[in-house]
Amino acid sequence: MLTKGENIATEIRPSFDDVELQSVSLKTPLTRSLAKQDNGEFSCGFSGMTDELVQTSHGEFLVSWKGDRTKPALVTFHDLGLNAISNFQAFFNYPDASEVLKQFCLFCINAPGQEEMAPIWPDDKDYPSMEDLSEAISEILNHFAIVRYIGVGVGMGGNILLRHALKYPERVDSLMLVNTLITACGWIEWGYQKKNIGQMRQHGVTQAVLDYLMWHHFGCAGESRSHDLVSLYQHYFSNEVQGKNLAKLTEQYIWRTAIDINREENFEGKGDTKTLKVPILNLVGAYSPFVDETVTLNGCLNPVNTNWIKIQDAAMVLEEQPGKITEAFLLFLQGQGYCLRIRKKYSQPL
Numbered sequence: 001m002l003t004k005g006e007n008i009a010t011e012i013r014p015s016f017d018d019v020e021l022q023s024v025s026l027k028t029p030l031t032r033s034l035a036k037q038d039n040g041e042f043s044c045g046f047s048g049m050t051d052e053l054v055q056t057s058h059g060e061f062l063v064s065w066k067g068d069r070t071k072p073a074l075v076t077f078h079d080l081g082l083n084a085i086s087n088f089q090a091f092f093n094y095p096d097a098s099e100v101l102k103q104f105c106l107f108c109i110n111a112p113g114q115e116e117m118a119p120i121w122p123d124d125k126d127y128p129s130m131e132d133l134s135e136a137i138s139e140i141l142n143h144f145a146i147v148r149y150i151g152v153g154v155g156m157g158g159n160i161l162l163r164h165a166l167k168y169p170e171r172v173d174s175l176m177l178v179n180t181l182i183t184a185c186g187w188i189e190w191g192y193q194k195k196n197i198g199q200m201r202q203h204g205v206t207q208a209v210l211d212y213l214m215w216h217h218f219g220c221a222g223e224s225r226s227h228d229l230v231s232l233y234q235h236y237f238s239n240e241v242q243g244k245n246l247a248k249l250t251e252q253y254i255w256r257t258a259i260d261i262n263r264e265e266n267f268e269g270k271g272d273t274k275t276l277k278v279p280i281l282n283l284v285g286a287y288s289p290f291v292d293e294t295v296t297l298n299g300c301l302n303p304v305n306t307n308w309i310k311i312q313d314a315a316m317v318l319e320e321q322p323g324k325i326t327e328a329f330l331l332f333l334q335g336q337g338y339c340l341r342i343r344k345k346y347s348q349p350l
Contacts, residue, residue, distance in 0.1 A: 067105035077157030084108035094322035113245035134163035181293035182259035204243035287315035
């Protein structure tokens with residue numbers, strides 16, 4: 001005779017059979033890529049980009065663009081060690097950001113030799129300086145018949161866009177800068193980067209170069225955050241970056257001069273060459289190694305048309321906090337008079 005407890009067990013056992021996952025099969029998980037698909041489109045959903053080579057007096061630039069050319073132009077420039085795809089695709093593929101970008105014509109500039117599958121830069125050919133890169137932007141704008149643009153620059157790209165805005169403010173509507181500095185290279189940075197340049201020229205991206213690039217983009221505590229994201233970029237820097245070409249760009253980056261912006265000369269509309277009247281959204285990740293540098297930049301700008309925001313729990317903010325960046329960007333553009341469709345959730349503070 002069965003006991004009461006055994007009766008209960010007998011009655012419960014069929015329910016486990018009912019929910020057994022017998023139909024589940026093992027599949028290889030989808031992996032994210034920082035490269036283009038075979039059809040030439042951005043992976044992970046941001047498709048339809050057109051690649052166009054633009055010849056300038058400072059070299060040949062690959063520009064990826066998409067959208068209605070009659071809409072306002074949004075121009076991006078990437079950070080050191082990255083390109084238009086690896087720096088911006090996560091942000092572009094974020095659903096709310098993608099919705100906002102439909103209101104613009106998007107132009108993504110690659111520094112010479114930094115695009116995917118770029119040929120090795122010849123040793124006997126000079127690489128454009130930071131000033132040359134900023135000057136080339138005007139020629140790229142002329143090529144696409146762009147009168148004014150909204151700029152989005154990260155790190156080195158933000159530095160280049162700032163240089164262009166200082167020289168040609170009439171062509172810049174506003175800027176969103178991420179982890180951007182305006183100071184010249186210091187001795188510590190110079191020492192590390194000179195060593196990295198030598199290794200990249202001889203051996204490509206070595207472990208020392210990889211460590212520096214990971215610190216540059218993720219800060220000191222990168223390993224303690226998203227493991228998948230960190231692994232993704234470690235693989236990208238180790239396998240996808242052309243070391244010799246990056247060495248050329250890095251060499252010019254450490255030779256950069258300080259951007260001469262002075263807050264006192266921004267007041268009262270004096271119109272001095274040091275005046276930067278362009279509205280700026282100055283963003284930095286709390287874990288970024290360049291927080292102090294963005295504070296220095298903020299101290300040199302006119303507070304009337306400048307916003308400085310530190311994004312928590314992130315260093316590579318476009319990757320780690322795309323929702324907060326989209327919200328900040330939307331509100332910033334709304335403040336510039338753009339009538340964008342803003343959802344109810346964007347009315348809440350960051």
